[in-house]
Amino acid sequence: MxxxxxxxxxxxxxxxxxxxxxxxxxxxxxxxxxxxxxxxxxxxxxxxxxxxxxxxEEKTFFIFLTDDAKPEQIDDLKSCINSTNNVKSLKYITKNQALEEFHKTFNNDLAMRALKRTNVLPASIELNMKDISSIDEIYKILEDTRFSNVISSVNAPTKHAxxxxxxxxxxxxxxxxxxxxxxxxxxxxxxxxxxxxxxxxxxxxxxxxxxxxxxxxxxxxxxxxxxxxxxxxxxxxxxxxxxxxxxxxxxxxxxxxxxxxxxxxxxxxxxxxxxxxxxxxxxxxxxxxxxxxxxxxxxxxxx
Amino acid sequence: MIRMEDVCFGYDLYHNVLDNINLNIEDGEFVFIIGKSGAGKSSLFKLLSHEYKPTSGKLIVNGQNLVNLPRKKVPYYRRSVGMVFQDFRLINKMTVFDNVAFVLRVTNHSTRYIKKRVPDVLSMVNLSDKADKYPGELSGGEQQRIAIARALASSPSLLIADEPTGNIDPELSQQLIKVLIDINKYLGVTIIVITHEHNLIKNFSKRVIEIENGTIKKDIMPTPEKDTLKDKILKDNTLKLERDVEDKTSDNDTSEKNITNEKILEEPKISEKENILENENEF
Incomplete structure (x- = not known):
């Protein structure tokens, strides 16, 4: 052609x-x-x-604390976690800070009014890990009987993994x-x-x-x-x-x-x-x- | 040249439409193939156009055996054979010019050649003024003449027309056959006209092959035709030219001989065209 x-x-x-x-x-x-x-x-x-x-990619633990947890117990928990050398950041969130965060996120006045009367939101520790592969180390601490009456629940990446x-x-x-x-x-x-x-x-x-x-x-x-x-x-x-x-x-x-x-x-x-x-x-x-x-x-x- | 040796053909294994056909058609012949509907005429056309292959036997056209012609070579075979169909088979979305030019485009001809060649073949069938029209705007007779022009465009050595007058009235049919006869006479193209109209062929002294039930019933050779005045003039002119060439070539070298020989071939072509046009003007 x-x-x-x-x-x-x-x-x-x-x-x-x-x-x-x-x-x-x-x-x-x-x-x-x-x-x-x-x-x-x-x-x-x-x-x-x-x-x-x-x-x-979430490497953040939310450790929810019981309302009965004493400040010494919380400090003990924090220092235990810090000793693992796998901590990028550790932040303690009080019940009031949790309420403010909720307000910022959801902007719901009706729910806010109810929550202000009785704040059911727990205090928590927000833990950012360096490496998710050594997650078991953190878990060992969290499962320690010493902290059984300090920790109410944990929202951890492994749960979703x-x-x-x-x-x-x-x-x-x-x-x-x-x-x-x-x-x-x-x-x-x-x-x-x-x-x-x-x-x-x-x-x-x-x-x-x-x-x-x-x-x-x-x-x-x-x-x-x-x-x-x-x-x-x-x-x-x-x-x-x-x-x-x-x-x-x-x-x-x-x-x-x-x-x-x-x-x-x-x-x-x-x-x-x-x-x-x-x-x-x-x-x-x-x-x-x-x-x-x-x-x-x-x-x-x-x- | 067409040679058929014991050609058999059927659309299924149990029934032969054509049975032991033996036939020879020489170069430059004009042949009518007649027969009733269902006799096997169209099947013969389909074999010649290579739509089908014979079930058995030999079918040789222009030196090529169509029985074992490779699929790749079929288009090239078809280019050497001009075909005219009962239903014209023109592309309605193309103008008359494009319908004729299409054959040349298929054969990779240059646009320049196409622009020169198409008006030439359209003038042979006296349709120069219809080049820009679409087939739908023309009469049946005109459409069939475009089909003839298309068949001639690639200068085939063989032209096969299957029921070319099937869709046109008797008077125009006679004139159309005259055009085909002129093409055969002056361009030397072998022409096969397949028709069921016995009355149509009566006025022409040409070879007639009659097919009945898939076999050749009759093969009648034509009686020699007397030259018309026009033919005599053409013959005289050609002889005169040949004599001139002989005189010149005795004096000149071979290269000049070639040039003058080409002239001889060209000269009759001009008169051929004029002759065809004269007949066509009656159309």
Whole structure:
């Protein structure tokens, strides 16, 4: 195939987009929808792994103390913990400080009024460890019978460790399976839509073959057309994803409710996934469009 | 040249549509293949256009055995054979110019050549003024002439027309056959016209092969035609040119001989075109 033919076939492929405008719109629409589904699955997976990473990286112990704990006992506990040499920071939070913290976080006047009457929030020790691997050392101290009437409960990373690990594993499997499922489903839908477009032009293909066109000569414009549909759909899908996700992000992370804000604190901003999404859409869209076209044309080349 | 030796063909294993066909068509011949519906004419066309392969036997076209022609070579074979179909098979989204040019694009011809060649073949079928029209805007007869122009664009040595008059009225049918006869006469293209219209061929003294139930029933050779006044003038001009060339070549070297030989080949072409156009003007 010489340059003349390539140029002709390239322009023919692009011209066909307009000649079969309804099929083009249908194919772009279907491909955009499929890309959105795959894209949001990716974003969801990214957010899940971000949450897991955030929780998994937590090296903070919250040691809640009983109301009966005496200051000497608390000091004894603190010095024991400090002796492990695995302490980054250690902070004692009184019952009043806990109340203030609660007020700051939840800003709920009704709950505050009730809590001010009887402060049920316990005093606690916030311990930040240097290294989570030597967590057992801390645990030995906490389980010491000396402190059984000082410590009421412990919120420790190890308690979540297994759960986090399991959730991480499951989310990776589910996320990948979801993406594979949507990719396969999308390919099936796209190739069916393109097949319908090619079916409408089977007579044209037959004529081309009958006058001596080679298979590659017939395929090339369809390949260009499919790739162009893929590129257009990926551009549409990218901007739609950005619009939807940014709106959602702003709505959830800048919400009036502090509770909602705290829940979505780990939400990934669009900027962080924009490269993955744009690149993924472009590659997937172009491949789906062109491969879908090639598969659909193949059937009609057997003349 | 087409040679068929014991060609059998069937769409399934149990029933032969064509049975032991033996046939020879020489270069430059004009042949009508006739027969009733279901006789096997269209199947024969499908074998010649390589849509199907014979179940058994030998089918040789222009030196290529179509029975074992590799799939990769099929497009190149098809380029050497012009095909005209009953339903015209034009691409409706392309203009007349583009429909004809398409064959040349397939064969990697330059845009410059295409721009020169397409008007030439369109003028042969007297459709120069319709180049920018779309097939849907033309009559059945005009569409079939575009199909003929398309078939001629790549200068094939063989043109096969399957029921070319099937979608046009009897008067136009006669004129269309005249165009094909002129192409055969002046361009030397071997032409096979497949038709079921017995009345259509009565007015033309050409070889007629009749197919019945998948076998050749009759193969009638034409009676020698008397030259028309036009043919005589053309022949005289050609002879005159040949004599001039002989005179010149006796004096000049071989390279000059080649140039003048090309002229001989070119000169009749101009008159051929004029002849075709004269017939076409009646269209």
């Amino acid at each position: 010489n340059f003349n033919s390539l140029r002709y076939l390239f322009t023919e492929g692009l011209k066909n987009l307009f000649k079969n405008i309804f099929m083009t719109i249908a194919s772009i629409g279907v491909l955009t929808a499929c890309l959105l589904v795959v894209g949001f699955s990716l974003i969801l997976k990214e957010n899940l792994s971000n949450i897991i990473k955030y929780v998994g 297994k759960i986090i690990k399991d959730v991480d594993k499951t989310s990776k499997v589910i996320g990948t399976a979801m993406i594979i499922f949507f990719v396969v489903a999308s390919l099936a839908i796209i190739s069916n839509t393109i097949r319908a477009a090619v079916f409408a032009r089977r007579r044209e293909i037959a004529i081309m073959k009958q006058v001596g066109a080679t298979d590659s000569f017939v395929r090339f414009p369809f390949l260009i057309e499919g790739a162009a549909i893929g590129i257009i759909a990926s551009i549409f899908a990218f901007f739609l994803t950005m619009l939807i996700y940014e709106t959602l992000y702003t709505m959830l992370t800048r919400n009036q409710s502090a509770f909602l804000r705290s829940l979505f604190i780990t939400m990934v901003p669009f900027k962080r996934v924009s490269f993955l999404i744009s690149f993924g859409y472009l590659i997937f869209g172009t491949l789906a469009g062109s491969i879908g076209s090639l598969i659909s044309v193949r059937k009609y080349l057997k003349i």
